[in-house]
Amino acid sequence: MNTEEKILEAARTVFTQKGYAAARMQEIADVAEINKGLLHYYFRSKERLFQAVFEEAFGRVVKHVNHIFESNLPLLEKIEGFVEKYMDTLLEHPEVPAFVVNELNQKGEAFVKELMQKRQKPNPMPLIMQIQMEVDAGKIRPVNPFQLVLSLLSMCAFPFIARPLFKSFAQIDDRMYMQLMESRKKEIVDLVINGIKL
Amino acid sequence: MNTEEKILEAARTVFTQKGYAAARMQEIADVAEINKGLLHYYFRSKERLFQAVFEEAFGRVVKHVNHIFESNLPLLEKIEGFVEKYMDTLLEHPEVPAFVVNELNQKGEAFVKELMQKRQKPNPMPLIMQIQMEVDAGKIRPVNPFQLVLSLLSMCAFPFIARPLFKSFAQIDDRMYMQLMESRKKEIVDLVINGIKL
DNA sequence: GTCTATAGGTAGATAGAC
DNA sequence: GTCTATCTACCTATAGAC
Incomplete structure (x- = not known):
């Protein structure tokens, strides 16, 4: 499971549970067990x-x-x-x-x-x-x-x-x-x- | 319509449209046409x-x-x-x-x-x-x-x-x-x- | 009660070392 | 590609003048 897939998997979990507005990039990074900076490296922004x-x-x-x-x-x-x-x-x-x-x-x-x-x-x-x-x-x-x-x-x-x-x-x-x-x-x-x- | 009622009316509108997490106290104050500080005076916190x-x-x-x-x-x-x-x-x-x-x-x-x-x-x-x-x-x-x-x-x-x-x-x-x-x-x-x- | 100003904290995003 | 550190913006909440 590569980094991009780990991010998507974690983002699915957090976004569906919390909704867009309440979701935190930090929490997604924690769930994916990767660094927060990588989220932006792979997807540019929270919105994307x-x-x-x-x-x-x-x-x-x-x-x-x-x-x-x-x-x-x-x-x-x-x-x-x-x-x-x-x-x-x-x-x-x-x-x-x-x-x-x-x-x-x-x-x-x-x-x-x-x-x-x-x-x-x-x-x-x-x-x-x-x-x-x-x-x-x-x-x-x-x-x-x-x-x-x-x-x-x-x-x-x-x-x-x-x-x-x-x-x-x-x-x-x-x-x-x-x-x-x-x-x-x-x-x-x-x-x-x-x-x-x- | 007193201040408290104006706030509640505005809060109804904003919270139901945006949801709790995306709602902004500033927007509620704007809709109610009152000062943002008054929101806290009447209700203490966003949560309340x-x-x-x-x-x-x-x-x-x-x-x-x-x-x-x-x-x-x-x-x-x-x-x-x-x-x-x-x-x-x-x-x-x-x-x-x-x-x-x-x-x-x-x-x-x-x-x-x-x-x-x-x-x-x-x-x-x-x-x-x-x-x-x-x-x-x-x-x-x-x-x-x-x-x-x-x-x-x-x-x-x-x-x-x-x-x-x-x-x-x-x-x-x-x-x-x-x-x-x-x-x-x-x-x-x-x-x-x-x-x-x- | 109502306003202004600001403190205090946190979030998204970026820079730069490795 | 991955990490740390930091910038910038914004939001809630409070302090204090009126």
């Missing part, structure tokens, strides 16, 4: 180091989600597959959604616009159109496809974003929380499938 | 000023949610009432959920624990038990009540937390976004009611 970390995290999630959206399955199986795989991604990186959403909220319009231009966007259109076709064909209850996709994303991602809140009010530890998220997959799929069928 | 703002926001949301949870309505009406009123609260204060969740994520366990002790907790138990009774009585499909409540909260709150993301990728402005959230009420209720009926 942050962007490297953020775009990596954002890109990974978007790529994963798009892959599922664009797959070629029947609607019900696609929904099932989406929930299964998206929840697995979140279980592997439980702190990423909060990180991404926090920074997007705080960095302002300009930052988001720029990100959307140079990076691949999330593209739920294939799924949205597929839902609309099923509605038109009378196969499922008439729902607003955009809202349905938003609901799917919400039910998967929100519990991870609000994890500290739920953890402390429901008095459960991390392992228990992860188990709840595991069993949540089926719960979400059942609710949605039953919710849209005629 | 922040706590005043945060606990106010948190308490308001919790109080509102608890009130609905504890109401004495039949299940389906309670769900409908919850979505309606909770979404109205969020439409009035669209930036609050992201603020609360961000800070809870970053301030760490100790902060959350302390908050939960001295403040009233969110208490969804009445609703959870009501759902369990309907399941036991064979009135609705067997669902995990905790997961169902979590899904309701998710579908309402997540779109507000992820607002900048959706706004810029769906290319819509604030007014349009609020309209989507308004029509979302019915969409959520329909999905859930259909999703749990036998």
